Amino acid sequence: MRFSDFHPSVADWFRTSFEAPTPVQSEAWREIGSDQDVLIAAPTGSGKTFAAFLCAINDLVEQSRSRPLAEGVQALYVSPLKALSNDIERNLQAPLEGIERWLKEHGETPSGIRAMVRTGDTPPGDRERMRRRPPQVLVTTPESLYLLLTSDSGRNILGGVRTVIVDEIHAVAGSKRGSHLALSLARLDALVGRPPKRIGLSATQKPIRAIADFLTGGRTCRIVDTGHQRERDLALELPQSPLTPVMANEVWEEIYDRLEQLIETHRTTLIFVNTRRLAERLARHLAERIGEEAVTAHHGSLSREHRLNAEQALKSGRLRALVATASLELGIDIGHVDLVCQVGSPGSISAFIQRVGRAGHAVGEVPKGRLFPVTRDDLVESVALLKAVKSGQLDAVMIPEAPLDVLAQQLIAEVSAREWECGELLELVRQAWPYRDLSGDRFDDVIAMLSAGYATRRGRRSAYLHHDAVNGRLRARPAARLTALQNGGAIPDHFDYDVVMLPQGFRVGSLNEDFAFESLPGDIFQLGNTSYRILKIEQGRVLVEDAHGQPPTIPFWFGDAPGRSDELSAAVSELRRDVAQRLDSGGPDAVQQWLQDDGVDPVAGRQLTDYLAAAEAALGCLPTRDC
Known part of the structure; x- marks a missing residue:
């Protein structure tokens, strides 16, 4: 399929919205036009999601020219994040409205295409409306797809699916969640009778052949691979005080001050952290500097309404900064983001690429990212991470064998x-x-x-x-x-307590069970950059009221710490080995010059050199895979 083959209403909307198709879109449309499954590997911001969706929408428009569209899902979009699902559903409204407008202006019958989202956040009323009047385009998550395939009403809705789009496929393929999704797709094939066409999307896929097999179950798959490399503006940011094994509060203040400077010199800034506690802590300290209305937190323990409002506030420019965990890591459209800051190494090459890709997400823009090491070991890992990204390395996805x-x-x-x-x-x-x-x-x-x-x-x-x-x-x-x-899904359960606001009675988020146990009525804590006073603690619920900005404590959550990927560990080992060789041959000055020639900030290079030189003197050699 070529762009000229699209229905005039679809082509007209695309021409009025974009200058021209990107190379990945043109190549993807050509492959999607065949009857085979397609895997699209392209950098963030290259338009690959629209490349997949536009073909599905065009098929529905063409159908509607000969007969009214039947109720029931024909295009199914599966994403690993609820936030990404909500975002895609919102972004689909623009092309659908543009197509309907063109059809009306040219005296043609409306297409009648409707898109809806079904995730764990979907209210019961919307679920009932979907059951009574199914849409043609459904946006969902792997867990909600499983539930739909298990219920009678869901199976009735999915019986006519023709296209399945799996976005950010790398995020699930390497876990039991991916095995769960693969079985759900096989169940969908059995339900439909004729296997729907599968289209996989991702910016970071390695090895790409294995990801293609995962997508299709081993069937023939066309691969559109334009690579993951693109121009990026990346740099380290260090506090004025030297890094230590554990960062002191005074040094954290320097981090907060530097973040404030970066926020003030950019229109919108997205700050990634590795834990929910740090997200709340950063949001509080930044709110004291730039105002409570200019910054907030975004993580999985906040209510759906808070997360959606935060995303829309950043997109509309009402927020200057948003502090997030991995909840905003994938391809969510949160408007124009000028700068991405990562506090602490994310422990993964692919995760860092995805996060920095939130800045300059539009076609042709250059992502800008700043990495803040928080300890001396974190500095070593951060330098190795930037070198790995520069050399085009990726984390390999290891698909579990038959869990x-x-x-x-x-x-x-x-x-x-x-x-x-x-x-x-x-x-x-x-x-x-x-x-x-x-x-x-x-x-x-x-x-x-x-x-x-x-x-x-x-x-x-x-x-x-x-x-x-x-x-x-x-x-x-x-x-x-x-x-x-x-008991569906492969995401581990955490026994959290719902936080319920009184007297309104709505849910504002959740707290870890242990934090709730250790709290007492009258305690004040922060959630989503807002202070709450605990009124009563019940089984599974914490009843609160607005504390009107009184000083809070920061909650904690127990969970799995982010591990370091094998590829990033190899990059750290290689960096230590190279530093050890230069220390032996030329001393610290040779190491600093080598790091500076490779683009490492002189201050960071000096601290890294001093730390590794002291480690080699104390241990006799630097720990690597060979030593």
């Missing part, structure tokens, strides 16, 4: 929706790439566990399936579907 806990969950869900013959169900499972080599014996073991359960003093428990071994058929027991719906 059986995910398989058990999906088997219960699928059998609760319809009866299956065991051999046919095994073939369905093998269509998902992580389970391509699953043996019949392993499959039978999982079926035996799900059908027999386990013995307790009060009888057998967790027997969710009935296995007819004579005829080789499976059907669900009464509690199977409810269990599948209540």
Whole structure:
């Protein structure tokens, strides 16, 4: 398919909105026009999402010229983040409105295309409206897709899907969440009958052939690879005081002051941190400097309304800065961002590229990022990270091999929706790439566990399936579907307490269970840059009122610390090895000159050299993969 092949209403909207198609869009349209699946690998801000969506919208417009569009999803968009799903749904309204306007001006019948979003944040009223009148375009998450495939109403909505778009596919492929999604896509193929076309999108994919296999389950896949490299304005930012193993409060004040200077010299600044506690802490200190109306926090423990308002406030220019965790890491359109600051190494090359890509996200712009090391070891990792990005390295995605806990969950869900013959169900499972080599014996073991359960003093428990071994058929027991719906997904559960604002009664976010246990009525804490006073602590709920800006404590949340990727660890090892060689041959001056020639700030180079030289003198050698 070429641009000239689009319906005039679609082409007219595109021409009035953009100067011309980008190279990745032109190449993607040509491949999507074929009947095969397509994987698009291109830098952030290259227009790859619209490249996929415009073809699906064009197909719907062409259909509507010959007959009214049937109710039911034909284009399904799956993203790993709820915020990204909400953003895509909003951005789809512009082309749909432009197309309808063109059709009206030219006296043609409206297309009737409707787009809706279905995530865990979707209100019950919107879910009911979707059930009664399904849209043609549905934007959702892997977990919500699983729920739709497990419920009767959801299966009715998805029965006519023709195109599946999986965005930011690298973010799920390397985890059990990706295995869960692969099984959901295989279940969707079985539901539809004729497998829908799959289109995968990402800016950071390695190895790209493995990602293509993950997307398609091993079927033939066309790959559009324009690379991930682009011009970037990257630099280190260090406080005036030397870095230490643990940063003192006085040095943190220097970090806050420098962030204030950067915010004042840019229109909009996005600041990434690695923990929710640090997001709240930074937001508070920056609010004291630039005003509470100019900055706020954005993370997963804040309410949906707060997160959406923060995204729209930054997009409209009402916010000067937004402090976020990975909740804004992927391709969310939050308007024009001039600068991205990363406080502390993110521990991953791909994560840093994604985060810096939020700045200069439009076509042709240069992303600008500043990296703030917070300790001496963090400085070493940060220098290695910038060198790795400059040399074009990426983190490799390691796809898990047939996780059986995910398989058990999906088997219960699928059998609760319809009866299956065991051999046919095994073939369905093998269509998902992580389970391509699953043996019949392993499959039978999982079926035996799900059908027999386990013995307790009060009888057998967790027997969710009935296995007819004579005829080789499976059907669900009464509690199977409810269990599948209540325990779906591969994201670990955290026992958080909802924070409820009184007297209005609405939810403002959540607190970690341990923080709630340690708190007392009358305590004041901060959530989303707002102070709240605790009125009462109930089971699972913390009732609060507005504290009207009184000094708060910063909550804490327990969770998994971000690990360092293998590729970044190799880059750190290589940096230490190179520094050790130059220390032995030319001394500290040779190391500093080498770092300066490579673009490292002289102050950072001197601190790094002094730290590693002292480490080598104390240890006898610098720790690397070889020493």
